[in-house]
Amino acid sequence: MKKIKVLVFIVSLILFTSCVSRKKMVYFQESEQVGGSDNSKGNVANFEPVIQNDDMLFIQVSDLEADAVTHFNLQSSQSVTDAAGINAGSNNTYAAQKQTYLVDNIGNIDFPVLGSISVGNLSVTKVKELLREKLTVYLKNPIVNVRIVNFKVSVLGEVNKPGTVSIVSQRVTLPEALAMSGDLTIYARRDNVLLIRDVQGVKTYNRIDLTNSNIVDSPFYYLDQNDVIYVEPRKVKLNSTAISSNITTVISIVSFLITTTLILTK
Template structure:
């Protein structure tokens, strides 16, 4: 007969192993660990830079609007259907940044805007416009700001960003967050800088990632979440389910036969 203390000891051992495994697993999936140890966060200075293929909406205005008019692209009528009536909606034409980072601006001609921030472009245009317009006002917006999230997330895909400012955690939230199989300590961000692809890696389980250069995403960034070992193990098990069932059946039959022989 098996004595009670052995059963109790075995149960306590299994419970301890389960608790250790649970704590280890929690550390792998919890975000912003040790957040209290971060003394400061310099996020207010982030501003995206203009890249080739960006679509820019730039509107110039001034107290004398007639003087500012030549420096704006013309609007075009876009046909729309509302109910049974054909309507037309006026839409501002956009500037396309070419592969060299330049745009063709009315009157001012070719202007290099690639690789500089929105604030710097606005200042550059104002300085040039002062030769023609008194107290010019320049409003600018990136119209095709988007990021792509794929891999082990709930809703992979491309997402448009209207604010021109998004963090990697916000992007992951837009994609429905990581699945349980997503590797949280090695998220890959692919970014193009001056025509060259740059790869960054982010560990969102550690709070210091908020000071990473990849915490804020730039337009056209690709965010990839790798599968963890659990996903690989799960896939292997699922692919060989019939084999495991067959092995378990054989083992059970063998054990049952041995018990019958010993009984007799």
């Protein structure tokens, strides 16, 4: 009887435990920080997301002559912070709805006086420059404020809080988005994270290794609007899931075999 119990314990231990190496679990391995050197590339450090179809843009025009900008704002005298809906209150939410512009399915917005303007695949900075250039025909020194108010990414798979993550700022990194989702679970594959990105209407599928410190130089380190991140489970999770789904059957078989063995050995 004692030998049978030991055998069952050993089998269970083999089935439900596994040894995981440091290489598979630790982020940003072999990072170089001696002397505080900065290894980031300029094009990554200056990353700015591009505007996509269905984005909601907050746009506010101001000028030294306040009366001159009346016709270029859907809702005037509202601060950027309030109109973006960051502060609480129904009035601010209403102002955000009045002040925002929807990017249509061909990348255009309808702007007062100026008419239809193509902003799709442009950065916020480029849109500011474009609007400022068009407004100089009507205003002496126009100041244009633009921001994306519905910036979000989706995080799925082996994270503690999967779902859609809303971003208040104008850009977010992959590690930040994962942190907002409660970080990866112990069953997550850190060396093969999938990032699905829309590039000018075409879906691209990109694999990212979070254990490699060179990720900070990757074009996927900063996220675009509507990026989808999928964290794949490790093999041990898939195996344990398969075992768990049949655990009742396994226990019944083991119990039957133990009972039969006890009867035969009496």
